[in-house]
Structure formats: structure tokens, C-alpha cells
Amino acid sequence: MLVELMHIAPYAIAFTLPIALLGLVLLQWLGERSLPTSMTVLVLVPLVATAGGVIGVSGFMFTPMLNTTLLVYLWIALVTVPAALLLGRGIAKRTVWERAARVRERAAEASRRELVAWISHDLRTPLAGIRAMAEALSDGVVSAPEDVAGYASRISAETQRLSGMVDDLFELSKITAGALRLTMSAVPLRDVISEAVAAEGPVAASKGVRLEANAEEWPVVLGSDPELARVIRNLLSNAIRHTPADGTVAVHVDAEKDQAVVSVDDACGGIPDNELDRVFDVAFRGSAARTPSGDGGAGLGLAIARGLVEAHQGEIAARNHGPGCRFEVRLPIAV
Template sequence: MITELTHVAPYAIGLSLPVALLGAGLLYVLRWRSLATALTVLVLTPLLATLAGVLGVTGFMFGPLLTTVVVICTAVGVVTVPVAVLLGRNVARRSVWEREAHARERAAEASRRELVAWISHDLRTPLAGIRAMAEALADGVVEEREEVCAYATHIRAETERLSAMVDDLFELSRITAGAVRLEFSAVPLLDVVNEVVAVAAPLARHRDVELRTADSDWPVVLGSDPELARVLRNLLSNAIRHTPARGSVVLSAGAEDGQAWVRVDDSCGGIPPEELERVFDVAYRGDRARRDDSAGAGLGLAIARGLVQAHHGTITAHNHGPGCRFEVRLPLAPADRGGLP
């Protein structure tokens, strides 16, 4: 037995070893290719090396041994090669998914750090003002009734500003946690717009901005009245803040393709193209807004996007005319679909 092995071993090794080395070389060459390709080579290499060794032993003469080995290697290859390809693709797909998940996690962490930095700055400013004015009142620095009333008015305004920031943070936390639960009903957009315009009108007058609604066929949408009002309120507030004096902010609405649309057009002068994709990011306010103390914490548009998505709608921004156009698309109420399913 040992004599036979000694006799046939050189033939088997002489043919199987080059095949194995060739397979190793292919694996090295294909190391930057797909994982499925590498696994396929890894599976085929021992099968081909085994077949080559058997051919060397049998002297390339077909017989029961060679036939059996060929059938076995073929059967094993038919099973293992597809498995290797599927496994490689699944692993590669999982790897891509993990990389994307890590990238999203890093982006979310960077966004959280930016949010904390901006909120810390924005909270510090009104708190410092409140503290200074409270100390002045406590120390008797101001005694005249009109001055005391003015200080009290400023303290109240800064307190309301802080309260609005806290409300925004709470709403944003609900959105990011997926805890927003809406009760849908038929909501006439005209009623929501009238309410929001009435609230935003004092700010528009203070900034000498014309605020008006266009003549439109105001549809009825399927949504939640308070959340829709907040969306439009945030969009109007953003438009008014960024529109210069004697500019205009216009609301319009309509319906098409089974959806309602609401547009807020301002006269801000436009947004740089590289910033358009980021206007809905948390705490992103742009260079001009960052120099404006009244710009808030940069949460309004992020909250608007989250609430619109909770309504199964979309919100977009692009440059239009002398400024920007923010467009919200929402599902129509069933009775307002005009026969659409």
C-alpha cells in the first residue's frame, strides 16, 4: 500500500499542486473584486485540484475511479458554487448596509453635537438677558415705572422665546423617536391658513413684509389640524424672517394628481444651491440666519418636515422668482378626491 502511494503521489501532486497555486494566485489577483467571485474561486480550486490529481494518478485514462471522481466533483461544484455566490452577495450586501448604517449613525451624532452647540448658545443668550434685567430690578438700578415695565416686558419676551425653544425641542424629540401619533380627519386648508396668517401678521408688520394669500381653490386634506397649523406657522415664520423689508410672502394652494399642495413663496433672494439640500437639517440655519439673533434654534424646518412626513406627505424647497418656494404636498380628504381612489 505504501509502495503504491509512493508511486502515485508524484503524479497526483505534480498536477494538483499547480492548480492549487493557480487558484491562490487568482485569489490574490481578485482580492479587490467582489466577495462572491473570491468565494467561487475558493470553492472551485480544491475541486479542480482534486480532479487534476486523480487525472494524474489514472494517467488520463477513463475508468471507474476517474468517472466516480468526475461525477462527485461535478455534483459538489453544482451545489457549492451557487451557495458561494449567494453567500458572497449576501455578505457584501450586509457589509454595504453596515457601512451605510455607520455613516448614518455618524451623521446623526454630528447633527446631535451641532444641535447641542446651537441650543446651548441660543439658551445662553436669553438667559443672560433675563439675569441681567432681573439683577437690575432687584438692585434698584431702575426705579421709574416706565423703565420697570420695559424691563418686565423684555423679561417676558425672552421667557416666551425660551418656552418656544423648549416646545420645539420636545416636538423634535417626539418626531425623531417616532412618537408622533396623529388623529386624521378632513381639514379645510383655508381655515388653517387663515388662523396661521392671523398669528403671523404682527411679525410681518413689524418687519415691513407684505403677507397675503393668493386666490386659490383651497382643498380639504386628510390630516391633523394642530400639526398642519404648526407646519404652516413654521414655514411662514421662516419666510418672514428671511424676507427683507418691503418684500412679500405669499401663500397659495391647489390640488392635482390626488394630492393637495400648499406653497409659501418669499422674497429672500434665493438659497445657494449647495444649501438647498440642508435647509431641513436639524440646527442648520445658513450663514445669514446665523447672524440674525431672531432666527431661533434652526428647528422649525426640521419639525415641519417631520410633521409632513407623519402625514404621509412631502415637503420640498427650491429657488423661485425673487426668493424661495417651500411646497408641501398632502393627501386629499376622501370626499375631496373627485372620484379618485
Template sequence: MTITSVVAVIAGLGGLAGIAAMSRLRTLRSMVVVVAVVAILATLSGVVAGIVGMAIEGPAGNTVLVVIAVGGAVGLGAAFFAARRVVRESRRLERAVSAGDYTAPKGLPAELQGIADSLEEAYARERALEGARRELVAWVSHDLRTPLAGLRAMVEAIEDGVVTDPETVGRYHAQIRVQVERLSGMVDDLFELSRIHAGALRLSRARIGLADLVADTMDSAEPLARAKGVRLAASAEPVPVEADAGALTRALGNLVVNAIRFTPSDGVVTLRAFARDDAAWLLVGDGCGGIPEADLPRLFDVAFRGESARTPGSDGGAGLGLAIARGIVEAHEGTIGVVNDGPGCRFEIRLPAAH
């Protein structure tokens, strides 16, 4: 066999042996050392085969062997040092995670530092979500107790015979119906929000026009606006979008209903739809008097109350409408925001336009 064939066979066998060994190993240190040993043995086999093939003897052959031995020892030492550092830093990261330390340790190798920074960001998101969940549970529990207490009091009054005249009984029945519808709306909102947060919101997209969406939303909101004494004004261009009509109508309806609730009587709520910069825009304006600038970025957060003027009232649900609207809009690859404008606020939805 030629020298090349001999080297190839020896190196191949050494590589296969190294792969077999690493498949059984469970520590980074051992794997790095095996890689170094395989590389050194492959090099050594080539040099030895070269010495034998070229019949290098005497001092020259001994010198080559000594050089190979020294190089191998240095290579193994470097591999051991590298493996030791990788294991040490990995264990430092493991201890930080096990101890619940949400601050990523510094000075790690680049790859481990990237993992540590990602874990720190994930922990931060988890803490924020957990805080929002606790706040939401406390908020919804409070908003559920109020109508339930009223329902219990009215039912007990009717059952115990405290209220017997037909007029009062009829009024109690009407109030019970209103409270039951309010509770049903709160449960629907919670269910929708849970689907959004779980990524289970399924959209049935179709080509729709924003003008039809605006018309349907205005028709649905008209009774509430009339009862509140608020005037509705709308203008819409026939802008096409690829969207789930039902979901998008709910998001837009939440904004309009929210605007009506916080606009005083004789005020105006506006709804506009148009195309600009290769996007479809929906704008809802109200007369709420404005929102503190510090509260604007958090207005769509779950369970964010803000100033008392915008907390859920007796005519509202759990105050989740804005969070649901954001989830639906973002599911359509759109954005939603709010700015103070004139006598109130302007909510802005931006959606990709259909081509």
C-alpha cells in the same frame, strides 16, 4: 413491502435525522454538508432498493454501486466546497463589520452582497444622523447660552441693587419675559423634532379644508407681520384634505413666520392654496432676496445654517422650524420643497387630496 414503500421509509427517516441534526448545528458549513449527505443517502437507498428488488447481481450490480459511490463522493465534495466558500465570505463580511469598515466588501455571493450593501447604507445614514446631532447640539447650546447670559445679567443687576429705578426694572422684566418665551419656544421645537425623528408623531386626522387652514395661519401671523411692517396676502380654494389640523397649521405657520422674518419691511408674504393634478398645494412666497442654489436642497436639514442672512436671529428660535415643517408634511404622506422665485423664495407643500 414494495420498493416504493421501502424507499419512502428510508428517505423519510433520513430527512428527519437531517432536520434534527441541523437544529443543533450552528455553522453554515455543517448545515450544507448535512443537506448533501441526506440527499445522497436518500438517492442511495432508492438505488439499492431497486437493485435488490430487481435482483441485479454480478458485474451489473457492482457497476451501479460504484457509480453511486462516485456520485456520492462528488456530491459531498461539492457540498463541502460550497459550505467552505459560504463560511469564508461570511467571515469576511463579519471582519469588515467588526472592524468598523463602512465600505461593503466586493465579490461576495449575491445574498451576502445585498446584506453588505444594506449595512453600508445603514452606516452612511447613521454617520449623517450622528453628524447632524452633534451639529444640532453645538448650535442649540450656542443659541441657549446667549439668552441665558442676558437673563443672568439682568437678574443679578436687580438682585444686587445695581438697577433700582422703576423704569429700568420694568424694562428688564419685559426683556426677561421675552427671553423666557423664546427659550420655551426652543424647547418646544426640540421636543417636537425629537418626536418626529423617533417616529412618535401621532396624527389625529380629519377632513379639513385648506381655506380654513390658511385663514387660521394668517390670523396667527398677523401681529408679527404688522410689527415687522410686512404685508400678508392670501388666496385659497376650498380644497379638502385628510390631515391633522393642529400639526398642519404648525407646519404652515412655521413657513409663514420664517417668510416674515426674512422679508424686509414693506415687503409682501403670500400664501396660496389650490388643487392641481389630484393633489392639494400650499405655496408660501417671501421677499428674502433668494437663496444660493447650492443651499436649497439642504434648507430643511436639521442644524443647517446656510448663508448668514437666514440664520436664527434674536427674534427667532433654534432655527428648527423648517425641519419640523418637513417632518409634519412627510408624516401626512406629502412633500415639501423650496425654489427661488422673483424677489425671494417659494415654499411648496404638496398633500394628497381627499376624495
């Protein structure tokens, strides 16, 4: 038996080794470029090498036994090659999905870090002011009644600003966590717009910005009244903040087929094209050109507006329009 093995070993090696080396070269060349092809080569190389060795050892004498053996190899190849292709495609798809998931995870982590950095800065500024004014009052540096009243008023304003930032963070956390629950009903847009304009009117007036609202018609939408009011107020607040004195912020309402369209136009001077796709990102405030007052807010208002609009199965977009930009909200009309 050992003698027979020693006799056929050179033939087997002579026919199987080149095929195995060729398969190795192919696998090295393919690398990760085509995983299904690599899997097919990985399956075929042992089969072809074994068949070559059997043919070589037989001295190319195609006896019935050899023909049967080769037929078995052929059937094995017909079964394993498609299986290898399917497995390779499945692994390739899973690899692509995992890579995309890692990219999304890294982007989300970068967004969280950016948000923490922005919020830390924005919280530090009013807290420092409150602390300084409180110490001045405590140490008696300020004693005149009118000065004390002024400090108290400023402390109250900064406290309200901090409270608003905390509310924004809480709302944004609910949206991003998918914990937002809406009580849907028929909501007249006339009421929502009127209340938002009335609420933001004093802010616009104090800055010298004209605030206007008009409509082709006043549709009734399917939504949650408090959340829709917050969307409109966030858009108005953003528009007023970025509009210089003597500018105009205009709200226009219309209906197109089965959608209500609310447009908020400002006079911010426009948004650079490379920033238009980012205006709804968390903590994004844009270039200094869009913040004439120097107060960019916490950068959460538009992100919250987008989350609330999408929760209503609506759409929100921004584009340059006239002397500034237009933020357009589309909401489903109540049936």
C-alpha cells in the same frame, strides 16, 4: 502503505500545488472586488486540485474507478458552485447594507452633535440675557419704574423664546422617534391659513413685512388641525424672518387632482443651489445672506414642518422663485 504514499506523494504535489497557488493568486487579485467570484474560486480550487492530483497519481489512466471519481467531483462542483455564488451574493448584499447603515449612523450622529451645538448656543444667549437683567434688578442697578417694567418685559420675551425652543425640541424628538400620533379628520385649509396669517400678522407688521393670502380654491384636506397649523405657522415665521422690511410674504392655495397645494413665497433673495437640499435639515440656517435680521432662529422650524407634512403622507419642497424662495406643501385632499 507508507512506501506507496511516498511513491505517489511527488505526483500528487506536482499536480495539486500549481492549482492551489493559482487559486491563491486569483483570490489575492480579486480581493473584495467580487465576493461571489471569490467564493466560487474558494470552492473550485480544492475540487480541481484534488481531481488533478487523482488524475496525476493515476498516470492519466482513465479507468472506470477514475471516471466514477471524476464524475462525483463534477456533481459536487455542480452543487457547490451555485451555492457559493448565492452565498457570496448574500454576503455582498449584507456587507453593502451594513456599510450603508454605518454611513447613516455616522450621519445621524453628526446631525445630533450639530443639533446639540446649535441648541447649546441658542439657549446660552437668552439665558445670559435673563441672568444679566435679573441680577441688575436684584442688585438695584435698575430702580426707575419704567426701567424695571422694560426689564421685566424683556425677561418675559426671552422666557417665551426659550419655551418655544423647548416645545420645538420636544416636537422634533417625537417626530424623529416615530412617537407622533395624529388624529386625522377633514380640515378646511381656509381656517388653517386664516388662523396662521392672523397669528403671524403682528410679527410681520412689526418688521414692516406685508403678509398676503389668496386662493384659487379652498380645498379640505385629510389631516390633524393643530399639526397642520404648526406647519403653516413655521413656514410663515421662516419667511417673515428672512424677508427684509417692505418685502412681501404671500400664501397661495390651490388644488391639483387629489392634492391641495399651499405655497409660501418670501423675498429672502434666494437660496444658493448647494443649500436647497439642506434647508429642511435639523439646525440648518443657511448663509448669512438669508438672515438680514441676524436672528436665524433655532433651525428647527423647517425640520419640524417636513416631519409633520410627511406624517400626513404629504410632500414639502423648496425652490428659488422671484425675489426669494417658495416653500410648497402638498397634502392629500379629504375624500
